[in-house]
Amino acid sequence: MSVEYNADQKIPHPAMWGVLYKSSTPFWDGVKEKRVMLQRCKSCGYWLNPPRPMCPKCRSQESEWVAAKGTGKIYSWVTFNESPHSAFKTPYEAVLVELDEGPRIVSNVVGINSDELEIGMPVEVTFEDVAEDLTLPKFKKVG
Amino acid sequence: MAIDSIKDKAAIVGIGVVDFSTDIGRTEWYTACQAIKLAAEEAGVNIDDIDGMVKSVDDGPDPTYTGKGLGIDNLLYHSENHWGTSAMMNAVHAVAGGLCNYCVYYQTAHRASGPEKCISDFLVAREFRDDSLDMVRYDYFSPFGLIGEPGYVAMMYRRYMHETGIKPEQLGWVPIVASENAARNTNAIFFDKSITIDDYMQSKLIADPIRELDCAPKVDGSIAIVITTPERAKALKQEPVIINSVASGYALEGQNYTSYTRDVITDLPEMENMAKELYRVGGMGPKDIKVAMLDDTFAPYVPMQLEALGFCGKGEAPAFIEGGDKIRVGGQLPVNPDGGEIGQGRFITTRIVEAVRQIRGTSTNQVANTDTVLVASGAGGPADGMICRKE
Amino acid sequence: MVMEYNPKIPTLRPYIDPDNQGFWDGVREHRLVIQKCKDCGLVIHRPRPMCPRCLSTEREWTPSMGKGVIYAYVNVIYQNAGYPGIKAPYSVVVVEITEGVRILANLYDIEPEGVRIGTPVEICFDDIADDLTLPKFKRLNS
Numbered sequence: 001m002s003v004e005y006n007a008d009q010k011i012p013h014p015a016m017w018g019v020l021y022k023s024s025t026p027f028w029d030g031v032k033e034k035r036v037m038l039q040r041c042k043s044c045g046y047w048l049n050p051p052r053p054m055c056p057k058c059r060s061q062e063s064e065w066v067a068a069k070g071t072g073k074i075y076s077w078v079t080f081n082e083s084p085h086s087a088f089k090t091p092y093e094a095v096l097v098e099l100d101e102g103p104r105i106v107s108n109v110v111g112i113n114s115d116e117l118e119i120g121m122p123v124e125v126t127f128e129d130v131a132e133d134l135t136l137p138k139f140k141k142v143g
Numbered sequence: 144m145a146i147d148s149i150k151d152k153a154a155i156v157g158i159g160v161v162d163f164s165t166d167i168g169r170t171e172w173y174t175a176c177q178a179i180k181l182a183a184e185e186a187g188v189n190i191d192d193i194d195g196m197v198k199s200v201d202d203g204p205d206p207t208y209t210g211k212g213l214g215i216d217n218l219l220y221h222s223e224n225h226w227g228t229s230a231m232m233n234a235v236h237a238v239a240g241g242l243c244n245y246c247v248y249y250q251t252a253h254r255a256s257g258p259e260k261c262i263s264d265f266l267v268a269r270e271f272r273d274d275s276l277d278m279v280r281y282d283y284f285s286p287f288g289l290i291g292e293p294g295y296v297a298m299m300y301r302r303y304m305h306e307t308g309i310k311p312e313q314l315g316w317v318p319i320v321a322s323e324n325a326a327r328n329t330n331a332i333f334f335d336k337s338i339t340i341d342d343y344m345q346s347k348l349i350a351d352p353i354r355e356l357d358c359a360p361k362v363d364g365s366i367a368i369v370i371t372t373p374e375r376a377k378a379l380k381q382e383p384v385i386i387n388s389v390a391s392g393y394a395l396e397g398q399n400y401t402s403y404t405r406d407v408i409t410d411l412p413e414m415e416n417m418a419k420e421l422y423r424v425g426g427m428g429p430k431d432i433k434v435a436m437l438d439d440t441f442a443p444y445v446p447m448q449l450e451a452l453g454f455c456g457k458g459e460a461p462a463f464i465e466g467g468d469k470i471r472v473g474g475q476l477p478v479n480p481d482g483g484e485i486g487q488g489r490f491i492t493t494r495i496v497e498a499v500r501q502i503r504g505t506s507t508n509q510v511a512n513t514d515t516v517l518v519a520s521g522a523g524g525p526a527d528g529m530i531c532r533k534e
Numbered sequence: 535m536v537m538e539y540n541p542k543i544p545t546l547r548p549y550i551d552p553d554n555q556g557f558w559d560g561v562r563e564h565r566l567v568i569q570k571c572k573d574c575g576l577v578i579h580r581p582r583p584m585c586p587r588c589l590s591t592e593r594e595w596t597p598s599m600g601k602g603v604i605y606a607y608v609n610v611i612y613q614n615a616g617y618p619g620i621k622a623p624y625s626v627v628v629v630e631i632t633e634g635v636r637i638l639a640n641l642y643d644i645e646p647e648g649v650r651i652g653t654p655v656e657i658c659f660d661d662i663a664d665d666l667t668l669p670k671f672k673r674l675n676s
Binding site for chain 1: 289298395398404
């Protein structure tokens with residue numbers, strides 16, 4: 001199901017300390033432009049997920065960011081019945097999506113009921129403005 | 144002096160346990176000094192002879208404070224490492240390598256009475272510190288509400304259920320046997336009688352598929368261990384418990400509890416790597432182990448460790464734990480006869496204490512003829528382990 | 535008196551826990567009390583859970599006469615080397631009191647240029663705010 005937020009609470013932002021980690025910046029810049037950006041090693045093409053300064057396979061420090069198609073499959077999910085943070089109303093799901101390109105990212109679903117969720121379910125990205133200064137990538141049924 | 148192996152080169156000679164509580168009412172500085180004093184007294188070691196200290200990262204005051212508190216004048220060696228057997232590794236190396244004679248390892252944490260009370264001498268609350276500065280958690284998990292360890296483990300465990308077919312009615316035996324064992328251990332304050340499978344199935348799915356009974360509760364506690372060489376141990380009060388081997392293991396793409404980017408997210412490669420080295424150094428194998436002290440901070444890790452440490456084959460763990468018979472005292476491989484962390488609260492060093500008691504023959508839940516015990520920690524992240532044996 | 539506080543930047547409060555509560559209760563009541571071991575009589579400061587000499591955890595608070603000499607000091611001259619809420623220059627002193635222990639505090643009535651090792655001083659208390667009293671030292675018999 002879609003996440004519902006408590007209106008008077010601040011949703012955790014990626015820039016927790018007012019400073020976005022340098023490695024994460026291109027991902028969140030991409031989200032602002034409604035794209036899912038992934039980091040890849042320029043030398044050997046290995047996906048660097050989570051983002052990092054060096055490729056663990058070939059140890060090159062040259063990397064690039066590419067836009068993912070935005071489609072993938074549900075790899076796993078967790079349903080929170082006890083809220084770990086005041087901003088989130090229970091119950092809600094956090095999902096792990098395996099993008100078609102390979103890397104997996106954590107996200108939420110939109111318009112999919114808890115009992116509809118299945119491992120392997122095809123999904124595609126949509127972007128939700130959850131606060132004035134925060135847009136999040138989320139996933140909905142394909143089509 | 145170079146040594147080619149630490150096998151059998153260190154011994155545990157004393158343990159000090161401050162009674163666990165959900166509100167211990169004293170500072171961590173106090174209970175750390177108290178535990179070390181108890182351990183030294185039990186061992187028959189003079190406090191003045193303690194010349195080495197290893198503390199758990201983030202769990203307890205610095206040797207600056209315990210040294211000052213205990214009036215220790217002559218500290219030749221001090222270091223810190225992650226909880227439990229990682230820190231024991233430091234102590235083993237220190238005494239085997241001749242860096243100090245009597246080394247104390249201690250873990251002190253008042254997690255239950257709250258971050259304010261457990262700050263004691265430090266300015267940053269432990270809970271805040273656990274998550275602080277972790278880029279992946281803040282930038283990639285928290286905005287989506289994936290927050291807190293039960294949630295992190297649940298994401299992995301749902302996938303584990305999908306891949307292995309394990310049912311809650313099977314996993315439930317981990318907390319059920321833990322509660323049975325806890326009922327016989329006065330320091331396991333969270334159960335005074337055993338629970339049933341119905342109790343387990345009704346336990347709240349706090350982060351579905353993880354239940355409340357799957358999680359080790361928070362507790363206030365303090366434990367200290369005295370380590371020295373087997374030669375020096377002969378002159379002391381207790382039967383020495385020989386440390387046959389100690390090892391730690393890492394693996395690629397690790398991210399505590401949340402290694403979601405690995406090809407396979409439902410096994411414990413760190414634990415497998417640690418086990419290989421542990422058995423190699425000590426010359427033992429899973430068949431030699433009489434009692435297993437496994438990391439049960441979250442119940443799913445118990446079946447996963449049984450496979451990673453070689454106690455059963457891949458995919459066999461759900462059947463191994465079902466019914467509880469194999470993992471009970473008297474079973475094929477007793478697991479956590481002290482009730483585990485599920486029974487005692489989240490406190491890794493309890494596993495070392497129970498290993499020592501089982502070898503000495505002094506546990507309230509004694510397994511017959513125990514001459515080897517394996518201790519493991521760090522499921523879901525960098526792993527470490529130790530095998531101890533009778534002299 | 536010689537210390538000037540900026541009300542917009544509150545002075546840091548001491549972290550009070552069961553081991554040092556007695557000391558800070560005394561300060562609030564304008565009394566200097568020092569930890570003393572009930573078993574062997576060792577007097578010690580700063581407060582701690584265990585007597586380092588005999589390892590007893592039985593402790594009591596014994597009143598001090600509050601008299602001593604300046605043992606060491608630092609004059610904080612530059613504002614950015616000190617606390618922003620306290621106007622520089624100011625001094626921080628370690629005073630060795632007659633009971634044999636050393637107390638760190640500020641001075642009440644001696645300017646930084648006048649601070650000397652060996653100067654006889656005595657305790658006084660300054661109510662900085664509703665919830666904060668600090669011990670300070672002033673010239674003896676002033």
